[in-house]
Amino acid sequence: MSAAEESAFDVYRDRVERPLYRLFVEYGTDEWPWLVVGMTANVIARGASLLPPLVLGVAIDSVFDGNAPYTLPLVPAGMLPTDDVGQFWLSAGIIAGSFVVTAVLTWVYGVAANNFAHRVMHAVRTDSYAKMQELDMWFFDDKQTGEVMSVLNNDATNLERFLDDALQNSVRLGVMLVGIGVVLFAENWQLAALTLVAVPGMVLFTYWFMKKVEPRYAAQRDAVGDLNTRLENALGGVQLVKTAGTESYETDRVRDASHTYFERTLAMLRLNYVYRPGMELLAGVSFAVTFVVGGLWLIQGSGPGPLTGELSSGAFVTFLLLTQRFVTPLSEVSTIVSQYENAKASSERVFGLQDIPRRVTDEPDAVDLTDVEGRVEYDHVDFRYDDDGERILRDVTFDVDPGETVALVGPTGAGKSTLLKLLLRLYDVDGGAIRVDGHDVRDVTASSLRSAVGYVSQDAYLFDGTVAENIRYGRFDADDEAVREAANAAEAHEFITKLPKGYDTEIGERGVKLSGGQRQRLSIARTMLQEPDVLVLDEATSDVDTETEMLIQRSLDRLSADRTTFVIAHRLSTVKDADEILVLEDGAVVERGDHGELLEADGLYAKLWGVQAGEIDELPDEFVERARERQAETVVSGDGDD
Known part of the structure; x- marks a missing residue:
């Protein structure tokens, strides 16, 4: 090496x-x-x-x-x-x-x-x-x-x-x-x-x-x-x-x-x-x-x-x-x-x-983030994974009011997942700032920040243990009634009661005894039980059938109600009702607006929508070529989670 x-x-x-x-x-x-x-x-x-x-x-x-x-x-x-x-x-x-x-x-x-x-x-x-x-x-x-x-x-x-x-x-x-x-x-x-x-x-x-x-x-x-x-x-x-x-x-x-x-x-x-x-x-x-x-x-x-x-x-x-x-x-x-x-x-x-030193650490005078309303600001944010690497995000700026839903769309490697990982301080920005209720996330304790943000990813990770233990993970003091309420809200209670031992059923390593849709609903129930103030949904309904997607989407609608919500999706039909849609390309916001405004603009979003809706057969050559270039850059940078 x-x-x-x-x-x-x-x-x-x-x-x-x-x-x-x-x-x-x-x-x-x-x-x-x-x-x-x-x-x-x-x-x-x-x-x-x-x-x-x-x-x-x-x-x-x-x-x-x-x-x-x-x-x-x-x-x-x-x-x-x-x-x-x-x-x-x-x-x-x-x-x-x-x-x-x-x-x-x-x-x-x-x-x-x-x-x-x-x-x-x-x-x-x-x-x-x-x-x-x-x-x-x-x-x-x-x-x-x-x-x-x-x-x-x-x-x-x-x-x-x-x-x-x-x-x-x-x-x-x-x-x-x-x-x-x-x-x-x-x-x-x-x-x-x-x-x-x-x-x-x-x-x-x-x-x-x-x-x-x-x-x-x-x-x-x-x-x-x-x-x-x-x-x-x-x-x-x-x-x-x-x-x-x-x-x-x-x-x-x-x-x-x-x-x-x-x-x-x-x-x-x-x-x-x-x-x-x-x-x-x-x-x-x-x-x-x-x-x-x-x-x-x-x-x-x-x-x-x-x-x-x-x-x-x-x-x-x-x-x-x-x-x-x-x-x-x-x-x-x-x-x-x-x-x-x-x-x-x-x-x-x-x-x-x-x-190995930590890069993301609490400042000596860091305070706990409390009484979160859910206002989020991205202020000229730049980011790169390596000091000598290419910038993954470039001058990203936008505001989200409490209770609003913002969707992030764009091609693979555009920086969507990375953008929201910065909100959780899984990484720190290289330039600019991210604020929650006016507090720079670097000035608050990481534990209080992450307690305020619920994260539901495409890969619903479950631990070897019972259904109840996995829903309760993160809120270990929650009683059985709270666990059942969270499962009901996540459209999971019905299938749980049909398991051999109900909530006490052992689900195996990574939940191998459950289907993908069942694992995803348990993940949503776990997040509901935590009652976060800000919600991040990263491809939460991908790779499931239409019926399961409908159930998951219903539970997500309940989860995101009255919460500031960020949604990452390749399937544009799931985000067309968002208050604002941000279109990312090459780490920068190239378009923004609601669904109707973006269709009228006839840009990248309109082209992607046309392909998914079947209104056009394929993307123009320039979009295909740029996508190939981005894929090559993604392999080199390792930013393959977007």
């Missing part, structure tokens, strides 16, 4: 610095007691797990062989038993106790670590969702739903896995390596130096692995994203796939994406296939060196070669047992690296989302 093609999300994600450090600073500090408890328990548990080999070595030398006094590190000699039986039972008790302490503290650190990880992720997920809700429509114009869901779900899960597993395993690895090294050097520094000779090689091997595997993990994550996008598109468009008979084509595309993911996963796994056995081999070399040198030392009674001093049987056993302990923690480095890389990329996406 070129710099020019990057979205705001991509730009701010690339700017995130030290994302995991930021995660701990901004979220981990609030949950630090859980982290401290977990880390402390982890360190003590790992330290306790080193006691059995050490005590076993002491017991072999003192209790079984009787060649050395019974001593334990950090324990005064006067506190230790002097007879063999007492020393034996003390050793057995310490070994058993260490296993109990390890088990209990492992449980403690597991509980604490999970609490820390999940509490942090709960905060990250909810904060990210809240931030997403606050973002301007610019962001959603540019992002796919699947990518946003990935941030809220997949990326949060990656961070939780890192905080829960990788962080604790890293501490465990460090404690084990340091603890084993200290014990071995305390027992016999010369043999310890030989035993740990492979550790530098392990460190270098791990460094090589991390450098090599990082780009492969990145490539694998990209492949996962591509596969998810392909699956989402194919499933979302399953009706088109079936009606077009392109099942095999889509299967091939998914197969290609899946094969790419397969290849990149294998490329990553090949390194793991080398790394893990390589680490085990190096650990095996350490064990073999310890066994050979220590064995010769015991057999000869003195150190082989340049080695000096004595080596007891117990110390030899301790060395063998602890050397074996190197393998498991070091072999987990590949998993830790994987989780670290995934968490780093995920935290970049999370903070990239949170860092």
Whole structure:
């Protein structure tokens, strides 16, 4: 993706610095007691797990062989038993106790670590969702739903896995390596130096692995994203796939994406296939060196070669047992690296989302819009979606008195929907002003403005839930009687009562169990329940049959009565009774008047009316050519909702 093609999300994600450090600073500090408890328990548990080999070595030398006094590190000699039986039972008790302490503290650190990880992720997920809700429509114009869901779900899960597993395993690895090294050097520094000779090689091997595997993990994550996008598109468009008979084509595309993911996963796994056995081999070399040198030392009674001093049987056993302990923690480095890389990329996406600034914000001195009469003014309004893009609206000026109905008509891409989105402050104007009852919409709170404006769109969005819950959405405190009254006014009560459970019927995701006309009437009922002062109807009766349109139009007439109403329509018969009709072309108002005045003017409106009424067969060539040019410009600008 070129710099020019990057979205705001991509730009701010690339700017995130030290994302995991930021995660701990901004979220981990609030949950630090859980982290401290977990880390402390982890360190003590790992330290306790080193006691059995050490005590076993002491017991072999003192209790079984009787060649050395019974001593334990950090324990005064006067506190230790002097007879063999007492020393034996003390050793057995310490070994058993260490296993109990390890088990209990492992449980403690597991509980604490999970609490820390999940509490942090709960905060990250909810904060990210809240931030997403606050973002301007610019962001959603540019992002796919699947990518946003990935941030809220997949990326949060990656961070939780890192905080829960990788962080604790890293501490465990460090404690084990340091603890084993200290014990071995305390027992016999010369043999310890030989035993740990492979550790530098392990460190270098791990460094090589991390450098090599990082780009492969990145490539694998990209492949996962591509596969998810392909699956989402194919499933979302399953009706088109079936009606077009392109099942095999889509299967091939998914197969290609899946094969790419397969290849990149294998490329990553090949390194793991080398790394893990390589680490085990190096650990095996350490064990073999310890066994050979220590064995010769015991057999000869003195150190082989340049080695000096004595080596007891117990110390030899301790060395063998602890050397074996190197393998498991070091072999987990590949998993830790994987989780670290995934968490780093995920935290970049999370903070990239949170860092996107809002363009539409309330001014510090913004006031609530109250007692709305419904007078609306557009005063020389200019607008463009991008700072460097073409103007979508040009010097649009008109006034609407309270209770009037104004229709916006014109070709696709003329700017009709954009014009009314500015009224709701889904975007802010670049020039001029929009006023409601004399208040610039930028000087009032967005929440009070949007509460005063009801919006019914062509795409009636319904949530997964019951009929009543969807009508009540936005006025959650409305009682059942108010819900039924709104449904009656929207011509929806009759069909609702025929549903299996009436108002308690589950309608499925996006209302898939209802027809298009039924969904639209529920949307109108929802708007009626909110009792807005200003009403926006954006193609509210399109794509339905004539009978359904009649029912919807009746409900819209009730809804718009005594309210300032804006109507966007391609079907001109639905707006011919409007108080004023504005004809938009190329982002500017080119004609205005009522239906009769516009027909007499014999301009664009008259030509469009003639085509729809069947009075003329087709538009003149100049209108067709201009329409083609507008369609091309619409594709480039992305203003396809008009």
